[in-house]
Structures are given as structure tokens and as C-alpha cells.
Amino acid sequence: MICNNCPHNCELSGGATGICHARSCRDGKVECGNYGRITSLALDPVEKKPLAHFHPGSMILSAGSYGCNMHCMWCQNDSISRGVVEADVLTPGELIDIALETKDRGNIGIAYTYNEPSVGYEYVRDCAELAAGRGLVNVMVTNGMLSPDRFRTLLEYIDAYNIDLKTGIAAQYESIGGDIGVIKDNIKSAAGYGRHVEITTLVVPGFNDVEDDFRRIVDFISSVDPSIVLHITRFFPAGTMKDTPPTALDTLYAFKEIAQDALQYVYLGNV
Numbered sequence: 001m002i003c004n005n006c007p008h009n010c011e012l013s014g015g016a017t018g019i020c021h022a023r024s025c026r027d028g029k030v031e032c033g034n035y036g037r038i039t040s041l042a043l044d045p046v047e048k049k050p051l052a053h054f055h056p057g058s059m060i061l062s063a064g065s066y067g068c069n070m071h072c073m074w075c076q077n078d079s080i081s082r083g084v085v086e087a088d089v090l091t092p093g094e095l096i097d098i099a100l101e102t103k104d105r106g107n108i109g110i111a112y113t114y115n116e117p118s119v120g121y122e123y124v125r126d127c128a129e130l131a132a133g134r135g136l137v138n139v140m141v142t143n144g145m146l147s148p149d150r151f152r153t154l155l156e157y158i159d160a161y162n163i164d165l166k167t168g169i170a171a172q173y174e175s176i177g178g179d180i181g182v183i184k185d186n187i188k189s190a191a192g193y194g195r196h197v198e199i200t201t202l203v204v205p206g207f208n209d210v211e212d213d214f215r216r217i218v219d220f221i222s223s224v225d226p227s228i229v230l231h232i233t234r235f236f237p238a239g240t241m242k243d244t245p246p247t248a249l250d251t252l253y254a255f256k257e258i259a260q261d262a263l264q265y266v267y268l269g270n271v
Contacts, residue, residue, distance in 0.1 A: 036090055038087055054160045061111065064080060067116065068115055077115060078238075111139040158195060253268075256268055
């Protein structure tokens with residue numbers, strides 16, 4: 001049995017689980033094992049996603065599960081991205097009820113975040129459809145590694161995206177389990193559909209902190225739409241890179257100048 005949720009197309013049999021740790025084969029079909037299993041739930045400022053130009057000043061209910069289909073060495077959420085984690089179960093209806101109950105605290109909707117939400121595609125789809133019908137907005141914070149047909153299905157319900165664009169070099173993406181072509185195509189699909197899109201690039205020492213790589217990122221974003229917001233974020237020791245020093249501030253400031261030559265909105269994060 002082939003899981004077609006993302007470009008990895010994991011071949012699953014005999015109860016095997018895909019590299020995302022969230023999808024497996026059961027009774028001859030691919031099952032979303034993390035469906036409704038919520039490991040993290042918090043009411044956050046929308047700017048924390050980060051989204052700078054989408055309902056600024058609002059709060060959003062942020063929900064995460066477990067699993068991820070990439071293996072970034074610097075992952076800050078590796079405790080929930082690297083395997084199955086004990087979790088409370090919330091049905092889509094229960095999650096939407098919580099979101100509605102927090103409207104009086106400034107909540108505008110639901111953000112699917114913390115782990116990689118696309119590995120739990122079915123849950124995101126079901127929640128987002130229900131939330132949209134109740135007047136709530138849907139936000140997806142994602143690495144963009146979802147099959148294009150499923151990504152297009154979600155476009156009907158997801159109002160805003162923050163998508164990681166980790167590198168402009170295909171081989172670098174492959175080294176962490178990413179497919180740059182699929183990710184770029186999904187970014188273009190979201191922008192072309194008229195959804196709000198912001199991009200985050202975490203500048204990681206020794207991985208993507210060189211000017212040539214960063215210029216490729218900027219060139220791509222500007223080719224899609226120069227008004228797309230870019231967040232250039234500082235790395236701090238995390239994951240298996242706890243001995244790596246934070247990104248040099250001079251690098252971040254230089255990258256911001258490069259980006260501002262081509263893009264209208266550029267922000268530095270974690271500085």
C-alpha cells in the first residue's frame with residue numbers, strides 16, 4: 001500500500017508506519033494514526049505563527065498533534081515531531097467548540113501548527129471545513145510538503161498560510177527530506193488562489209546561511225508575488241544542533257537588505 005499524502009510516497013504494509021510517524025497501513029488502507037490526537041493547544045497572538053499581515057492584534061487557537069515528514073536537525077519541536085506521542089483526543093466538533101468558546105478572548109479561528117499539520121491531512125480537512133462553516137478562520141503553519149492535489153483541496157478552507165522555505169537549493173532540501181519542487185508549487189498554488197501567504201526562512205549556520213542560497217529564496221518569492229511577507233528568523237540551538245551557536249546577527253541584517261531590494265515586506269525574527 002502506497003501512502004500518497006506527500007512526495008515520499010511511503011510503501012506501507014503489515015502495519016508499517018511512514019517516515020512521518022503519523023500514517024500507517026491498517027486493514028489494507030492507509031490510516032491517519034494521529035487523527036484528533038492533540039499534543040499542544042494554546043491561544044496565541046496571530047503574530048506568533050508568524051503572520052504579520054493577517055488580522056494583526058488578534059488571537060488564534062493553535063492546535064498541534066505529532067509527526068513530521070521532514071527531519072530538520074534543528075527542530076524546536078522534535079519532542080512531538082519524531083514519533084508517536086501520548087495525546088488527548090479531540091473530535092473536530094470539540095475543537096471547533098473550544099475555538100468558539102474563546103472568541104470573547106479575541107480568538108478568530110484555528111491554527112494547525114506545532115508539529116507538521118499536513119501529516120494529519122484528514123483531521124485538518126475535517127476541522128477546517130467545519131470551522132469555516134461556523135465563521136472561524138483557518139491558518140496552516142506548514143513545511144509545504146503535502147501532495148499538490150491534497151494541498152489544492154485544503155485551499156478551499158485555509159485562509160492563511162505560513163510556509164517554511166528552508167533553502168533555495170534542491171540538494172539541501174533532499175538532505176532533510178524535502179522536495180523543493182512540490183513546496184514551490186504549493187506556495188504558488190496558495191498565492192494564485194488568493195490565499196494570504198507569508199514565508200519563513202530560518203537561517204541555520206552551516207546549512208543555508210550563505211548569500212547564494214538566500215538570493216535563490218528571495219528570487220523565487222519575488223517571482224510569485226513581491227508583496228508576500230518574508231520572515232527571516234534567527235536560529236538558536238535546538239534539536240540535534242544544541243552545540244551550534246546562534247545565527248550571526250550580521251548575517252541576518254545582510255540578508256534583510258538583500259530581501260528588501262526585491263520584496264515589499266521583510267521582518268527579522270528571534271533577534
